[in-house]
Amino acid sequence: MLGTGEEGVLLREKGLDVPLPDGRLAYFNYYWLKDNEPASFDPETRERVNDIFALAEEPKAQTAAIAGDHLEIQWQGAEHRSAIPMAQLVQYAKAQQRPDPANLPRKSWFADHYANMARFEYGSVASDADARKTWAGAMLTDGVSLITGMPNTDAGLTDLAGLLGYVRPSYFGHTFEVKTHIKPTNLAFTSKALPLHTDLPSEEFAPGIQYLHCRANSVEGGDSIFVDGLAVAEDFRAAYPDDFKLLVETDIPYYCEHDTFDMRARQHVIELDDYGNISGVTISQHHEDIFDLPQEALDAYYPAFCRFGRMMRDEKYVMRFRLNAGECIVFDNHRIVHGRVAYSATSGERHLRGCYTDRGELRSTYRILSGEGRFK
Ligand SMILES: [Fe+2]
Numbered sequence: 001m002l003g004t005g006e007e008g009v010l011l012r013e014k015g016l017d018v019p020l021p022d023g024r025l026a027y028f029n030y031y032w033l034k035d036n037e038p039a040s041f042d043p044e045t046r047e048r049v050n051d052i053f054a055l056a057e058e059p060k061a062q063t064a065a066i067a068g069d070h071l072e073i074q075w076q077g078a079e080h081r082s083a084i085p086m087a088q089l090v091q092y093a094k095a096q097q098r099p100d101p102a103n104l105p106r107k108s109w110f111a112d113h114y115a116n117m118a119r120f121e122y123g124s125v126a127s128d129a130d131a132r133k134t135w136a137g138a139m140l141t142d143g144v145s146l147i148t149g150m151p152n153t154d155a156g157l158t159d160l161a162g163l164l165g166y167v168r169p170s171y172f173g174h175t176f177e178v179k180t181h182i183k184p185t186n187l188a189f190t191s192k193a194l195p196l197h198t199d200l201p202s203e204e205f206a207p208g209i210q211y212l213h214c215r216a217n218s219v220e221g222g223d224s225i226f227v228d229g230l231a232v233a234e235d236f237r238a239a240y241p242d243d244f245k246l247l248v249e250t251d252i253p254y255y256c257e258h259d260t261f262d263m264r265a266r267q268h269v270i271e272l273d274d275y276g277n278i279s280g281v282t283i284s285q286h287h288e289d290i291f292d293l294p295q296e297a298l299d300a301y302y303p304a305f306c307r308f309g310r311m312m313r314d315e316k317y318v319m320r321f322r323l324n325a326g327e328c329i330v331f332d333n334h335r336i337v338h339g340r341v342a343y344s345a346t347s348g349e350r351h352l353r354g355c356y357t358d359r360g361e362l363r364s365t366y367r368i369l370s371g372e373g374r375f376k
Pocket residue numbers: 188197198199338
C-alpha cells in the first residue's frame with residue numbers, strides 16, 4: 001500500500017520516503033523510526049527504553065509529515081505520535097558508521113621516534129583535562145607515550161592508569177613486577193634478552209594499554225626496544241599482499257602454562273579495525289603454542305609469518321632507548337611490539353612495575369574529553 005503524506009512524505013509498506021533538506025529522497029524503515037525516535041530513550045539514564053520486541057504487529061504509519069525541523073508520524077492503531085529531528089534523518093540516510101571523535105588517523109613511526117615521542121608530566125595529566133586529552137589523543141595516533149615525573153610509589157602506576165581507564169587484571173594479577181624473580185614464570189622476570197612481543201596473547205582479550213613504570217634502572221644493559229607494528233604491517237601489506245592476507249585471516253594458537261594457570265587462545269598476527277585499517281599486531285614467539293593448523297597450510301603460512309617477523313627486526317623500525325627511574329612508558333599492547341636487551345643482574349637494580357587498561361576505555365576517555373556525544 002502506498003500513501004502520500006503531507007510535505008511530500010511517501011508512505012510505503014515497510015517504511016517511508018522523506019525529502020531531505022538537500023533535495024534527496026531517503027527511505028526509512030518503520031521499525032527503525034519507532035525504535036530510534038527521541039522518546040525511545042530515557043533522558044536520565046540515556047539508555048533505550050523502547051521495547052521493540054513487545055510490538056504485537058509490525059509498525060506502520062497512519063500519517064506522516066514534516067513539521068518544521070521534525071518528521072511527525074502518527075502510528076496505525078496507536079495513540080503515540082513520534083517526532084524525529086530531521087538532523088537525525090540526514091545523519092542516518094547514508095547508512096554510514098556513526099562518526100567517532102576517537103577514530104583519529106593512526107600515524108606510523110620508525111626507529112628515530114624516541115626524540116619525538118609524546119611526553120607528558122605526571123602532574124600535568126593528573127591535574128589538567130586538556131593535557132589528558134592531548135595524551136589520550138597521542139595514544140590513539142602514535143600508540144606510545146612517555147610520562148615523566150612519576151611519583152616513586154606503588155600507587156603512582158595505578159593512579160596514572162586510572163586516568164585513561166580502570167586497571168584490568170590479567171592472570172598475573174592487577175599489577176606485575178618486572179625484575180629478576182627467583183622462580184620466574186615468564187621470560188620478562190629474568191635478566192635474559194626479551195625478544196620483541198606483545199603481552200599475553202593467550203588471554204581471549206589480550207590487554208589493551210600497557211603501563212610500565214620504571215622504579216629503578218641502574219643495571220648494565222636492559223635497554224628497551226620498541227617497534228610500531230602498524231609501520232611494519234603497512235610496509236608488509238605493500239610488499240607481500242598475499243602474505244599479509246594470510247596473517248590477517250589465519251588464527252594461530254597461543255598458550256601460557258605454569259603450576260597454577262593454563263591460558264590458551266587463538267589470535268591472528270595482523271588486526272584490522274572496523275574500517276579495514278590496520279589497527280594492530282599480535283606477536284609473541286615465547287607464547288606461541290605448537291601450531292595445530294593443517295601441515296599443508298603451513299607451507300604458505302610459515303614463510304609469510306617469518307618474513308613478517310624478520311621485517312619487524314629491521315633496524316628501520318626498532319626504537320632503542322633506556323627507560324629511566326621516574327618514567328612510565330604507556331603503549332597500545334595490540335599495536336606496539338616491545339622487548340629489551342639482556343642485562344647483568346648483579347650490576348645494579350632494574351625494576352619496572354606494570355599494569356593494563358583496555359583500549360575501549362581509552363577511546364571512551366578521549367570522547368568524553370572531546371565533549372562529543374549523542375546526549376550533549
Ligand atoms: Fe612484555
